[in-house]
Amino acid sequence: HGPYQPHEPGYGLYQPGLSPYDDQIPDPKSRTLAIQNAKAYLLKSSTTSGLNLYDHLANMLTKILDEQPTNAVDIIENISKDVKWAHFQKKMDTLRDEHEILPTFEAAEKRKALFLKANGERDEELEEEIGETPLPNVMETAFYFEQAGIGLSKDESYHIFLALKKLISVQPIQTCRFWGKILGLEMNYIIAEVQYHEGEEEEETEEEAVPEEGGKWVDEVEDEEEEKEKEDEPPKSTYKPPPVIPKEENGTGANKYVYFVCNEPGKPWVKLPPVTPAQIVCARKIKKFFTGRLDAPVVSFPPFPGNEANYLRAQIARISAGTQISPIGFYQFAEEEDEEEEVEGGRDTYEENPDFQPLSVAEMVDSLSAWVHNVQSILKQGRCVWLNPLQKTEEEEENEEEEKAEEPDELPQELQQEIGPPLLTPLSEDEGIQNIPAWTAQPSTNLIPQYAVAVLQSNRWPGAYAFASGKKFDNIYFGWGHKYSPENHTPALPPPVQAEYPSGPEITETRDPTVEEELAFKAAKEEALAMAEEEEDEEGAEEDEEEDD
Amino acid sequence: MEASSLPAALELVSGGGAGLSPEKRAVLGSSLLLLQRDYRFERVWFWGCIQGVCGAYYIAEGLGPDRAAPRSRLYSLNCVEWSLLPPVTEEMVTQAGRLKGRFQGDPSFEYEYTERNAEDDERLFEDGKEPMIKEEARLVATIEQIDRAVGIIPRGAFVKTPLGSVSENRNFEGLSLTEAKRLSSYFHFTEPVNLKNKTLLEKADLDPSTDFLDSLEHDIPQGSWTVQLEKGGTVVVLRSLLWLGLTFYHVPMTKQYGYVYFGNGEKNLDLPFML
Numbered sequence: 060h061g062p063y064q065p066h067e068p069g070y071g072l073y074q075p076g077l078s079p080y081d082d083q084i085p086d087p088k089s090r091t092l093a094i095q096n097a098k099a100y101l102l103k104s105s106t107t108s109g110l111n112l113y114d115h116l117a118n119m120l121t122k123i124l125d126e127q128p129t130n131a132v133d134i135i136e137n138i139s140k141d142v143k144w145a146h147f148q149k150k151m152d153t154l155r156d157e158h159e160i161l162p163t164f165e166a167a168e169k170r171k172a173l174f175l176k177a178n179g180e181r182d183e184e185l186e187e188e189i190g191e192t193p194l195p196n197v198m199e200t201a202f203y204f205e206q207a208g209i210g211l212s213k214d215e216s217y218h219i220f221l222a223l224k225k226l227i228s229v230q231p232i233q234t235c236r237f238w239g240k241i242l243g244l245e246m247n248y249i250i251a252e253v254q255y256h257e258g259e260e261e262e263e264t265e266e267e268a269v270p271e272e273g274g275k276w277v278d279e280v281e282d283e284e285e286e287k288e289k290e291d292e293p294p295k296s297t298y299k300p301p302p303v304i305p306k307e308e309n310g311t312g313a314n315k316y317v318y319f320v321c322n323e324p325g326k327p328w329v330k331l332p333p334v335t336p337a338q339i340v341c342a343r344k345i346k347k348f349f350t351g352r353l354d355a356p357v358v359s360f361p362p363f364p365g366n367e368a369n370y371l372r373a374q375i376a377r378i379s380a381g382t383q384i385s386p387i388g389f390y391q392f393a394e395e396e397d398e399e400e401e402v403e404g405g406r407d408t409y410e411e412n413p414d415f416q417p418l419s420v421a422e423m424v425d426s427l428s429a430w431v432h433n434v435q436s437i438l439k440q441g442r443c444v445w446l447n448p449l450q451k452t453e454e455e456e457e458n459e460e461e462e463k464a465e466e467p468d469e470l471p472q473e474l475q476q477e478i479g480p481p482l483l484t485p486l487s488e489d490e491g492i493q494n495i496p497a498w499t500a501q502p503s504t505n506l507i508p509q510y511a512v513a514v515l516q517s518n519r520w521p522g523a524y525a526f527a528s529g530k531k532f533d534n535i536y537f538g539w540g541h542k543y544s545p546e547n548h549t550p551a552l553p554p555p556v557q558a559e560y561p562s563g564p565e566i567t568e569t570r571d572p573t574v575e576e577e578l579a580f581k582a583a584k585e586e587a588l589a590m591a592e593e594e595e596d597e598e599g600a601e602e603d604e605e606e607d608d
Numbered sequence: 609m610e611a612s613s614l615p616a617a618l619e620l621v622s623g624g625g626a627g628l629s630p631e632k633r634a635v636l637g638s639s640l641l642l643l644q645r646d647y648r649f650e651r652v653w654f655w656g657c658i659q660g661v662c663g664a665y666y667i668a669e670g671l672g673p674d675r676a677a678p679r680s681r682l683y684s685l686n687c688v689e690w691s692l693l694p695p696v697t698e699e700m701v702t703q704a705g706r707l708k709g710r711f712q713g714d715p716s717f718e719y720e721y722t723e724r725n726a727e728d729d730e731r732l733f734e735d736g737k738e739p740m741i742k743e744e745a746r747l748v749a750t751i752e753q754i755d756r757a758v759g760i761i762p763r764g765a766f767v768k769t770p771l772g773s774v775s776e777n778r779n780f781e782g783l784s785l786t787e788a789k790r791l792s793s794y795f796h797f798t799e800p801v802n803l804k805n806k807t808l809l810e811k812a813d814l815d816p817s818t819d820f821l822d823s824l825e826h827d828i829p830q831g832s833w834t835v836q837l838e839k840g841g842t843v844v845v846l847r848s849l850l851w852l853g854l855t856f857y858h859v860p861m862t863k864q865y866g867y868v869y870f871g872n873g874e875k876n877l878d879l880p881f882m883l
Contacts, residue, residue: 163785169840205627207629209627212619215622215623239625323840346881348849348882518710538625541882
């Protein structure tokens with residue numbers, strides 16, 4: 060009520076009979092009138108929004124009493140805002156929901172399709188599946204990797220499992236493995252490593268395209284040559300591009316396996332083209348994130364020969380060559396009768412060892428020589444087996460012998476044969492980076508050593524992992540697809556400017572003579588003139604003498 | 609990420625392949641609770657894991673009543689016993705910024721400087737000893753750098769009270785799907801730097817209770833965040849490209865969000881070349 064204490068403001072102002080509310084309070088009839096007036100005021104609708112305060116307060120109090128939040132007085136403004144917002148939601152509800160959730164519904168449809176059995180499956184096919192199937196047990200591998208804290212969630216692993224099953228039913232595949240996942244900017248890649256049945260590989264359509272392009276190009280050149288014959292020809296460039304190193308055959312070397320990728324399980328699998336040595340050499344020099352679209356261009360220097368699909372394939376090849384490992388003794392070389400033929404390229408085939416005795420987990424973790432690489436390493440050239448690009452075929456050699464006799468071959472001697480570490484070398488031979496070893500080995504748990512799993516992480520390719528437990532082992536990659544380097548990446552500098560023309564004495568500009576040289580030349584010339592005049596005089600004198608005589 | 613929602617959250621960030629083994633998950637459930645009791649934290653966040661060459665550091669952060677105050681950081685080598693890290697100083701950050709290479713995995717490891725400049729030589733004359741930096745200090749500095757650069761929260765998740773302290777917004781119902789795909793709906797959870805530089809027009813639209821932090825839109829270089837929808841479009845996952853390994857997840861229209869770091873602890877300085 061009114062101010063009673065002398066220090067309160069307004070004290071002494073109240074004079075009975077003069078206050079504006081004096082006549083309202085005592086009279087009960089006017090009290091109801093006052094209530095009605097107040098209620099009428101609250102029911103007045105707002106001119107801007109059409110709401111009225113009475114309804115709003117009623118709704119707010121209803122909401123508070125229904126929900127009973129703690130410390131409601133602290134969030135009362137937010138509750139008021141929510142109640143007001145709720146008015147508008149009802150009108151536009153159906154429209155908004157349909158637009159927003161559409162992409163998630165489509166994605167859910169695709170994932171659901173994975174779980175449906177294809178039409179026409181009968182019991183016979185089921186029996187076949189239960190027998191030998193190329194489908195890897197993705198969940199089992201995921202379990203072992205999970206013991207080390209690596210891997211995708213179980214949901215995603217199961218979706219990948221089903222997606223691989225779909226892949227196998229579509230393509231004639233002999234062996235299949237979940238290689239890993241590479242992250243990208245817009246989308247990620249899920250990668251499957253596959254080997255076809257022998258003889259069932261499809262011919263690539265790229266080779267068909269090449270002769271067509273070559274034909275067109277030849278036509279254009281002929282036209283240009285006809286035009287050029289009329290004009291003066293500019294000097295021809297003496298630049299010879301370095302010889303193109305041919306890619307390895309499908310099924311050998313870096314192209315031993317075929318890789319399929321998809322962005323998400325449920326989306327169709329796309330086959331990656333085989334990798335060429337030029338792509339590997341270039342991929343070593345650049346460092347780019349993957350966008351997630353296979354047809355995206357790779358803008359870099361040195362310019363990458365291909366698009367993202369080729370870059371992805373090249374990185375997969377490098378990662379596989381560097382980090383696919385197995386416990387020692389699991390694979391052994393097949394016994395060959397003729398060992399002489401294999402000398403140049405090194406052995407490139409192996410088979411499972413039926414007498415494999417697994418080492419204990421402690422041994423696998425302690426020493427790196429208990430593991431070996433089972434994929435050939437890629438040489439500097441970009442291939443696994445060295446090929447001399449300047450080696451001429453037999454026909455060409457014969458032609459040359461006819462044309463030029465006894466000219467020494469200079470170039471082939473410069474290129475030395477590159478030899479990489481042979482297949483099945485132990486990991487202890489891997490060089491580390493600076494003072495970090497190439498691999499870090501750990502058991503999955505120190506608390507339960509009986510059931511621990513030996514886990515290896517690569518330090519050169521962060522994201523590459525391998526596990527071994529008894530007779531089971533596997534490799535996997537989860538990462539961005541780049542090699543680790545403690546130094547910052549320095550892009551390649553552009554090559555030096557090529558000389559346009561050979562510089563010889565006939566086109567080099569001579570230096571302008573300096574003033575001293577000009578004066579000296581002038582003096583020398585005058586001397587010569589003077590000498591000539593003297594000679595003439597002498598001759599004249601001699602002639603006179605002769606005439607005299 | 610909140611310690612209480614750890615199992616569900618780990619499922620959502622596992623798209624990058626990194627996670628925790630069942631053993632660690634199990635022990636974290638109890639050891640983080642005990643941390644909360646011992647240090648009297650109001651909230652405990654599991655920050656993540658930094659992989660060293662020989663071992664890994666598991667990091668947890670504890671928050672007090674003001675969520676924006678400097679957080680206490682603890683590390684553990686096995687998720688069972690936790691040690692408090694010293695508070696970070698600017699000197700630590702500059703010293704650690706000069707170190708390159710992986711973490712070793714041993715907190716008492718001492719790094720030697722490879723680069724020496726005039727300042728170091730002057731200090732040498734004063735102290736008479738070679739400056740060495742311990743891995744513990746490098747760890748603190750790295751965590752602080754990561755939090756400062758890429759620790760993010762969705763817009764509206766925290767409110768600033770008129771008294772200046774920051775607390776969780778109990779009315780936060782989650783971002784909608786369209787909002788969640790935009791970088792401007794996420795804020796750096798540190799002292800704002802760019803807020804004052806906004807134009808008056810932009811500032812007029814801001815709500816001072818929720819928009820008191822820098823948003824991600826103006827991060828340099830542009831494109832240093834990837835925004836993806838995972839698990840069939842039900843989770844929005846943001847990954848930082850500047851500090852590879854930092855993953856932020858949010859389920860739209862729910863209150864679930866959080867970030868975690870699984871990585872080497874090294875800044876990706878090649879980022880401009882890689883984009």
